[in-house]
Amino acid sequence: MSQDVLTTETNRRQLQQIITDLSDGVILLDPDQTILWANDAALAMHGVARISDLGADAKAYAKRFSLRYRNNHAVPTGSYPINRVARGESFSDVLVEVTSAADDERAWVHRVRGLVLADNAGEAQSLVLIMDDVTDWASAEQRFEKTFAANPAPAVICRLSDLRYIKVNPGFLEMTGYSRDQVIGVSTYELDVLEQAENKDLAKQRLREGVTITQRQAELRLPDGGSKQVIVAGQPLELNDEACMLFSFVDMEPRHKAEVALRQSEERFAKAFRLSPVPILVCSADDQRVLDVNEAFLSTFGYSSEEVLGEHIAHIDFFDDKQARQRLFAALEKTGSLDRIDVRMRRKDAMLIDCAVSADTVNIQDNPCYLLVLMDITERKRTELELVAAIEEVMKDASWFSRTLIEKLANVKNVNSPKLPSVSYTDLTARERDVLGLICEGLADKEIAARLKLAPNTVRNHVATVYSKLDVHSRSEAIVWARERGLFASEWRPKAQR
Known part of the structure; x- marks a missing residue:
């Protein structure tokens, strides 16, 4: 064996002893592309136990392991790091995903460097692959990428070393109308997200220093030449x-659109409120303090705005009947709205006027309020009273009228005089409902007693209780009360048609 060969073998053994326990994976190749040796870390990074499992040479390695770039594109076989170094090429920081052909469920991410060790004559003596297992880092980066892309909040990431954008999510592209190519690689000087920002100079100083930029209003230039108002914040990472x-x-x-729509709505309401010829009052729901009135209210009731604004309705005392006022607001609190309730009001000069009060609950600056519309029906009421008086005079001797005509006259007497909500059908007992239903069929007390198998006196007591609860005084009024509420609709037909 020549001295050069001995020297080469000695150098390789020494190199192997040095790198055996390194955490980085190391694979040594002969210039003829034969895999000579690998440390334990390199074997673990490929999921194998023996050097022979890596393959005899670079060509066999390519058959046992498939490589992909981080963008999921397959690495051409000729561009495998082991083939590049086998060609005598030195390189650094190639990031690849390695998958075993025998088990495609197992994969690792390697950051690989290639070194060519030459002898004194400059000839390649050993080829070295040095790899770092960055699987955990790549997994975390992948999770970040997915989270960043899925985040609906518009966002971009700027590299501080050159102030260029390196990532952008769909939210930003959708908000601005830019394409990805119009953002990635572009400098912050070309696409200035801090343009027209509050305290712009301070924000840019913080950007250069790489520290948090607190929320502030800014204006983004759009690709179509327009602009968009945004809130922007910066977080270093x-x-x-x-x-x-x-x-x-x-x-x-x-x-901004919601604010404009709200302002326009408020303006329309204010105009309708001011110009309405019908008296309108707005008060707080909790303490009934007057918040606003229109001109029609002031002219109808004879007050000045200073005399009513900020005052409690009870203190103004323009309800003629204190109990009627209490009942009205109690009903309003319970139901939230009222429709055309007859209430007698008192002007400042003590003149009494009749009003049909309609009310509803509204929210003003997130506070519940009552809006009261007070329609003056004094003249109409006077006419109705005259009509009712005439009806009552006629009905004093109604023996020659038919039952239908009596009911119609009673209905005319009551239908134009709405009252505050009082008793409801559910306030009657089951037996009282039965009695009321038979009254609506036109049955007399004896007929009701026979139908329900009750004593006549018991039926008379039930009828009296029904009258009392419904605040009526006759069968015809009880029938009208039930018909106004849509009760016993099938009982209105003549018996001959049943």
Whole structure:
């Protein structure tokens, strides 16, 4: 054996002893591409136990392991790191995903360097592959990539070393209309996300220093020449061992449109409120303090705005009946709205007027309020009272009227006089409902007693209780009460048609 061969073998053994326990994986190849040796770390990174499992040479290695780049594209066989170094090529930091052909469920991510060790004459003596297992790092980076891409909040990442954008998510592209190619690799000087930002100089100083940029309003230039109002914030982070800045954004456009729509709605309401010829009052729901009134209210009731604004409705005392006021607000609190309730009001000069009050609950600056519409029906009421008086006079001797006509006259008397909610059908007992239903069929007390198998006195007591609860005084009024509420609809037909 020649001296040169002995020297080469000695150098290789010494090299092997040095690198055996390194955490980096090392594979030694002969210039003829034969795999000579690998340390334990290199074997573990390929999921094998023996050097022979790597393959006899570079060609056999390529058959046993498939390689992909991080963008999921397959690495051509000629570009495998082991083939590149076999050709005598030195390189650094090639990132590949290695999968075993025997078990494609097992994969590792290697960062690989290639070295060519030459002898004194400059001839290749040993070929070395040095690899670092970065599988955990790559997995974390992949999770970050997925999270970054899936995040609906618009975001871009800027590399601090050259202030160029290296990542952009779909949210930013959708918000601005830029394409990915119009952002990736572009300098912050060309696409300035801090343009027109509040305290712009301070924000850019923080960007250069790589520290947090707190939220602030800014204006983004759009590719179509327009601009968009946003809230921008910057958060420093490490990405691929490089200092970067993550910019996140909130699109202010929807909020701006909502504010404009709200302002326009408020303006329309204010105009309708002011110009309405019907008196309108707005008060707080919790303490009934007057928040606003329109001109029609002031002219109808004779007050000035200073006399009513900020005052409690009870203190103004323009309800003629205190109990009616209490019942009205109790009903409003319970139901949330009222429709055309007759209430007598008092002007400042003590003149009484009749009003049909409609009310609803509204939210003003997130506070529940009551809006009261007070329609003056004094003249209409006077006409109705005259009509009712005439009806009552006629009904004093109604013996010659038919039952149908009596009911119609009673209905005319009551239908135009809405009352505050009082008793409901569910307030009656089951037996009282039976009695009311038979009254609506036109049955007399004796007929009801026979139908329900009750004593006549018991039926009379039930009828009296029904009258009392419904606040009616006759069978016809009880029938009208039930018909107004849509009860016993099938009982309205004449018996001959049943």
